[in-house]
Amino acid sequence: MKVLSQFMGVFNLDKCLGCNACTVACKNLWTNREGTEYMYWNNVETRPGPGYPLEWEDQEKYRGGWILTKDGKLKLAIGGRIARLLELFHNPYLPTIDDYFEPFTYTYENLVNAKESDKQPVAEPVSLITGKRIELRLGPNWNDDLAGGTEAILKDPNFKKLENKVKTDFENAFMMYLPRICNHCLNPSCVAACPAGAMYKREEDGIVLNDQNKCRGWRFCIAACPYKKVYYNWATGKAEKCILCYPRLETGQIPACFHECVGRIRYLGVVLYDADRVEWAASARDPKEIIDRMLQIILDPFDEEVIKNAKENGVTGDFIEAAQKTPVYKMVKIWKIALPLHPEFRTLPMIWYIPPLSPLVENIKVKSDEEFFPIVDHMRIPIEYLASMFTAGDTEKVKNVLKKLITLRIYMRQKRLGKKVNEELLKEVSLTEKDLEEMYRVLAIARLEDRFVIPTAHKEKALKMFEESLAPEYVQGSRGLQQTIRRDLRLRKS
Known part of the structure; x- marks a missing residue:
């Protein structure tokens, strides 16, 4: 066992407003330079929809992440060294600028410099890359709030798997927001794919970075990342990505996108994990088992043996203390209300999501709180759709999370109305009243210092x-x- 520390985040999708304050904060701080116009290290996608870049989840198209060979070994989906060498000057698995959008501005000077005319002057869109006039067909948040539209739905790779189960009729439309940043994975495929050794994972906190001095712009990291969170700077010829605002973290400050979140959906803390079992966790034959294996390698920060091993491997006392204080560990391993995004990619992502609750369809009537559990399947957002994103298709794991979130609401309602707490509900989801009280404080009214437990660098x-x-x-x-x-x-x- 080799115990190391890792920053881990949890996003509560039940509270995401889709306001993009996180996106603006990141854009202003990190990607406001030439060559980064199209980059969104943080973006918020409306689901169902094609995402950004378009259809990034379709690994038959992009071949990101890892695959398991017949002998149980992990292999990059884009191929080994020889395959990558043959694709050195033509990589067929890279998204093009059309899959993002061609960055543009407007000729605002036309509004003030136009000659006198009977026609209203207009500001025409021009490319920030070529400077030529372009026709707008795509842009950042192009499909924002359009998940009810059939055109946007049919481009969602998750939806394509469920076409026979999900209806596109307007009255059955559903929508949710999915904020995304780099997952700073435990088993990052971008690091393994880089031939120059520029991509690396910091041992002290698990943040995945790109050394700009070593980067040669081969772009295999972009192809290998299944989440498409590595970008190519066309002005510098280097790859760039989310750095989890590590200069801020090292001084105890909160990453920009986390800090500016209006809905307070984001949580960040340190967890301890067994680095010797990362490959084992990613190598599960059945992708549905990967989540269970990830939970096994995330260790109890109060265990004396874990603490001793962590110190022997250079984990400092304040990192261990932070791991004990953060609610992230409880969300993920104790309460089990958070799930990783596409565990089947086998990168072991360290940004997890609490799936959203949604209204029940109109024709379902509920007479009492106790009747909620049998009709979880009748919620507006289909269980199969959520499972396609967060559990490699395991609907039971999603149901268990939604049941716990429903139980929390029922418990708080009964408590405020002075009713007797239904003990059977608590047994059903394996939670105690103490658990529910703490869940409520964390999910509903947590203060800044409760949501973000960040030790400083040494x-x-x-x-x-x-x-x-x-x-x-x-x-x-x-x-x-x-x-x-x-x-x-x-x-x-x-």
């Missing part, structure tokens, strides 16, 4: 990492490491 670790990144002749110089660092900082400022 100076000694930063110095060690800096030392390892320098050439040996500089490190071993007579002036010492501290002087080398100060000189480097002066050069950067100049």
Whole structure:
């Protein structure tokens, strides 16, 4: 057993407003430069719909993530080294600019500089890449709030699997929001696919980053990522991705998209996991078993043996304390109300989602609270659709989560009305009154410091990492490491 620490996030989709405050915060902070116009490290998708980039979930088209060979070994879906070498100058599994959208602006000067005319002057769309006029056919949030439209629904890869079960009639339409960032996976396929070694996963906190000095722009990381959260900067020729705002995290600040969330749906904390069993967890024959294996390698932060092993592997005391305080661990492993996005990709994502509750269809009548459980299948958002996204098709896991969320609502209603708590409901979902009270505090009225438990980085670790990144002749110089660092900082400022 090798215990390491990892930042892990949970998004409560039951509270997402689709306001895109998270998107704006990220865009203003990280992707407001030339070459990043089309990048959305954070985006909010309306579901059902094609997503961003278009149909990114269709791995028959993109071949992202991992596949399991006949002998039970993991293999990149885009192929091994020889296959990638043959596709060095033509990668058929890359999304094109048309799958995102060609970034554009408007000729606003036309509004003030147009010659006198009987016609109203207009601002025409022009490409930010070529500078030429373009016809708008796609854009950021192009399908926003259009999940009830048949055209948007039919482009959803999850919906295509369920065409016979989900109706597209207007009266049966349903909609939900899905905010997405890089999942900072335990088994990242983007890292394994990079031939230059530029993509790497930080051992101290699990954040997946791209070394811009090493990156050669081969773009295999983009093809290998099944979530399509790595982007190519056409201006610099480098790959870029969400960095989980690690400069903010290292000083105890909250990542921008988490901090600006209006609905307070986001939670971030540290979990401890067994790094020796990552491959085992990703190698389950049945994709439906991957979630159970992931829960097994996420360890109890109060276990003395786990704490001892973690310290031996360099996990500091404040990281262990943060793992004990964060509600993320309880959401994922104790209460089991959160699920990973597409576990069948075998990357072991570390951003999990609480699936949304939805209204019951009109023709279903409920006489009492106790009758909710038998009709979970009759909710507006089909169970099969949620299972296609979060459990590799295992509808029972989704039902169990929805039952727990319903139980929480029933419990709080009964308590406020002074009614006797139905003990049978609690037994049905394996939760206690204490669990439900804490779930309510976390999901409904949690304060900022309760939702985000973030330990700061350690100076000694930063110095060690800096030392390892320098050439040996500089490190071993007579002036010492501290002087080398100060000189480097002066050069950067100049």
